[in-house]
Amino acid sequence: MTMFADAVDRTLEMTIVPSFTRIGYAVRSRLDHWTPVGQYDLTGRVVVITGATSGLGLAATQALVADGATVEIIARDATKAAAVCEQLRHGTTSAEVGYVVADTGDLDAVRKAFDDLSRRHGEIHALIHNAGALDKQYGQSPQGIEHTVASQVLGPFLLTGLLLPQLRATPRSRVLWVSSGGMYSQPLSVAGLQMGPDDYDGTVAYARAKRAQVTLAQMWAEYLRPDHIAVHAMHPGWADTPGVRRSLPTFRRVSGPLLRSPDQGADTLVWLAADDRTPIETTGSFWLDRRPRATHRASATRRSDTVDERRCLWDWCVARCGIRSEIEAS
Secondary structure: OOHHHHHHHHHHHHOHHHHHOHHHHHHHHHHOOOOOHHHOOOOOOEEEEEOOOOHHHHHHHHHHHHOOOEEEEEEOOHHHHHHHHHHHHOOOOOOEEEEEEOOOOOHHHHHHHHHHHHHHOOOOOEEEEOOOOOOOOOOEOOOOOEHHHHHHHHHHHHHHHHOHHHHHOOOOOEEEEEOOHHHHHOOOOOOOOOOOOOOOOHHHHHHHHHHHHHHHHHHHHHHHHHHOOEEEEEOOOOEOOHHHHHHOHHHHHHHHHHOEOHHHHHHHHHHHHHOOOHHHHOOOOEEEOOEEOOOOOOHHHHHHOOHHHHHHHHHHHHHHHOOHHHHHHO
16 A cells, blocks of 8 residues: 555545545555455355345355355345355356345344354354345334344344354454444444334434444454454445335435445455455454544544443343353353
8 A cells, every 4th residue: 555545545534425435446446456356266265144135245245156155145035045046156167155044133043044054064264244224114023122233233243152163163264244334423322222113213223233233343353362263344335235225215316326336335345255364464443445444433422432331232232142151152
């Protein structure tokens, strides 16, 4: 990286629109001379990814399969997952793609998914927490947790804890969380993490869950540092995905020409999963366009990010997931 590239990057990052849109991607990829994601050899590596049947998850999975990875998709819809796996296998003789049916918001289903995955694989090279919808209407998981929190905070937390033996058995393994730039708008608040049916706002609930994801990624990074398991979170910028079209139609209409393609949005995620240099030489970072970013843009959210609040979040997840014994035993 050159001083000129650093200066340009800082200028982009000072304003949201150029940084988060296809402008930021185009400028940074050229200035930093990125290795194209299609040039990695992932033969023999196992990647588990949630939310891979459309949007960023599908784009990332396509790139990983093209690089030779064995990919396991965790999806809610068996018919859709099977169709995606067939599509991914088409035109290649080496792709190994499987799926497990589970809603990441259903903790019992997550445990069943773990049972299936652990029977198939003794090693997992990358666990990618990508599933994450912005739900307009309030809903609850089978365990009575607001669904945004259940699917994007508790489910990933539980799956990470359960798969620790497979991750520890694998050299250069990593755990990756796909967050959102929307998390910059919300403080860390365990008491405010779950919204009720009367005050539910899907956009706010989503941003709060994404804030929690970034915090938990940092905490998992410290917990797993002795095991040399890298943990990172990233955000894709503003990408034109089915989720954006469904949940934010006005935003898409206004921003459409500047939105990133799914491939552009997924690039840093694939790089974090595939590259054996910076992504495993560091841990606990929050990334956009292959560069680490600050996790706060406002003093109000920074003030909320205390040691006590972080500990409260971790303990809350452990208690809700019933995973204390798995973590302590590991």
